[in-house]
Amino acid sequence: MKYLKAANTNKNEHKEKEAGGLSQALKxxxxxxxxxxxxxxxxxxxxxxxxxADDFLGLEYGGKLxxxxxxxxxxxxxxxxxxxxxx
Numbered sequence: 182m183k184y185l186k187a188a189n190t191n192k193n194e195h196k197e198k199e200a201g202g203l204s205q206a207l208k209x210x211x212x213x214x215x216x217x218x219x220x221x222x223x224x225x226x227x228x229x230x231x232x233x234a235d236d237f238l239g240l241e242y243g244g245k246l247x248x249x250x251x252x253x254x255x256x257x258x259x260x261x262x263x264x265x266x267x268x
Contacts, residue, residue: 212267219263220256227252 231248234240 212264216260216264220260223256223259224249224252227255 227248228245229248231244231246234244234247235242238244
């Protein structure tokens with residue numbers, strides 16, 4: 182009888198570990214997916230502002246290029262600030 186109780190306890194612990202692992206995987210997927218979307222949005226905003234500067238100042242591609250060059254560090258910094266609280 183003790184053997185059956187121990188076997189049931191082991192099965193329950195195994196199921197809890199599986200559920201915990203799945204939960205952690207989904208949480209990580211959500212965080213990383215959010216980071217990717219956030220990065221794309223920040224880059225899009227920087228490129229859009231660069232394109233507006235191109236139109237306003239009469240530059241050919243200088244504004245867009247500046248938007249891309251400035252967008253990467255800005256996006257990485259903002260993502261770092263967001264993830265600093267999570268990690």
